[in-house]
Amino acid sequence: MSTALPTRPRSLNQRSQIVIVASTYNEEFTDALVENCKQELEELMPNSLTNIIRVPGAYEVPVTVEALIQQNKPECVITLGLIIRGQTAHGDLVAESVTNALQEIAVRNTVPVIHEVVLVDDDKQAYARCIGSKLNRGREAARAATSILDTFNQFKRSTGRVFPSNA
Numbered sequence: 001m002s003t004a005l006p007t008r009p010r011s012l013n014q015r016s017q018i019v020i021v022a023s024t025y026n027e028e029f030t031d032a033l034v035e036n037c038k039q040e041l042e043e044l045m046p047n048s049l050t051n052i053i054r055v056p057g058a059y060e061v062p063v064t065v066e067a068l069i070q071q072n073k074p075e076c077v078i079t080l081g082l083i084i085r086g087q088t089a090h091g092d093l094v095a096e097s098v099t100n101a102l103q104e105i106a107v108r109n110t111v112p113v114i115h116e117v118v119l120v121d122d123d124k125q126a127y128a129r130c131i132g133s134k135l136n137r138g139r140e141a142a143r144a145a146t147s148i149l150d151t152f153n154q155f156k157r158s159t160g161r162v163f164p165s166n167a
Contacts, residue, residue, distance in 0.1 A: 012045045012048075012146055012150055016045060017074045017076075018049070019076075021068070022055070024056060025082070026081075026082040029127070033116065035138065036139050037078060037080060038142075041146075044146040074111065076113075078116065078145050079114065079115055079116060080116050080141060081098075081116075082129075083119045084122065084126060085119065091119060098117050099117075102117075114144045118130070
């Protein structure tokens with residue numbers, strides 16, 4: 001596990017359509033994730049259009065992402081949520097299911113899906129990752145989105161396609 005945020009990428013001036021899909025469960029923490037992500041996106045990609053969609057919990061995130069991609073084809077989707085491990089395996093099962101579904105959706109649709117549906121052991125870890133500044137996963141999600149959009153745009157500029165051919 002990292003102990004600090006990744007280096008801030010260079011700012012992008014192009015207009016990109018980004019959708020944040022965020023759980024409302026564990027509201028104190030998920031609201032902070034959304035706010036930190038929005039602030040970082042505004043600084044890194046000031047010309048982008050960012051929409052926010054809230055869903056009840058982490059488990060509802062993947063189906064919402066799939067529907068958004070099918071209907072709107074955004075350039076990038078950022079997913080935010082918080083799962084606090086309990087005394088049963090439920091949290092781990094939800095986290096694994098969400099992770100696998102989001103990766104499948106991203107690959108199948110060739111749309112970057114930034115996964116910051118965080119699994120933590122307790123409120124202390126939740127605070128550090130959602131509200132604190134050193135490990136803030138909302139800011140990390142915005143930085144990852146900026147970096148991958150820059151990568152996709154470099155491919156488009158050099159080849160006219162999202163990804164270069166293997167030829």
